[in-house]
Amino acid sequence: MSINISNDKNIPTDAEACYETVASQEEIYLEETEEELRAILIFDDPSPSPREVEKAMCDANNDPRIAAGLDEQLNHAAEELITGDSDDPPLSEDAVVEMLRMALNARGLGHSSDA
Template sequence: MHFKQEHGDEEKMTTMCSYERSDENISIRIDACYEELAKQEEIYLEEIEEDVRMILEFEDPPPSPPQQSLDQKRAEAAEELIMGDSDDPPVSENVADEWLNSH
C-alpha cells in the first residue's frame, strides 16, 4: 500500500491511497487508508475548531454595564423636567424636592 500526502495551497492535506493487487487481503489495506484519512480529518477539524474559538473570543464584546431600571429612568426624567433647563427661571430646592417626593 502506498500513501501519498500532498499539501495544497489552502493547507489541506490530502492522502491518496493506492494498492497493488496481490494475494494479500485488500480489505486490510482499505481499512488502513480509511484510518489515515480519519486521522487527517481529525487534525483538520481540530485546526478549524481552534480557529473558530479564536474568532469567537476576539469578536465577543465586553460585558455591558447593567441597564438602568425603568423606575430609575422615570425618576431621572421627572427630575430633569422639574429642574428644567438653563433657559428656565430657577426653581427653589424646596419646591423641587416637594415635586420629586410627591411623584
C-alpha cells in the first residue's frame, strides 16, 4: 500500500476505518466511565435532611461550605465543558473563566476583581 501525502484521496480507507473504530471505542469508554461516576455520585452522596435543606436555603450567602460546594460544582462543570464530547472542540480557557465569573456573579458569590 502506498500513501501519496500530496493527495488525501490516496490514503487507504482501512486506516480511516481503524481510526473510526478507535474513536468509537474511546467514546464507549467515556460513556461507560461517565455512567459509573454518575452512579457513584448518586449512591455515595446522601440526600440532605430537610433541616439541612432549610438551613442552606436560608443561609446560603453566609455558609462557606455551600459556597465551596458551588465552586466545586462550577469547576466540575467547567472541566466537563473543556473536555466535552470527543467530537466537540474544547473551549478556550478565557471562555471558561468568563462563564465562571458570570455564574459566580449571578449567584452573588463573585469577588470583585476590578481594581
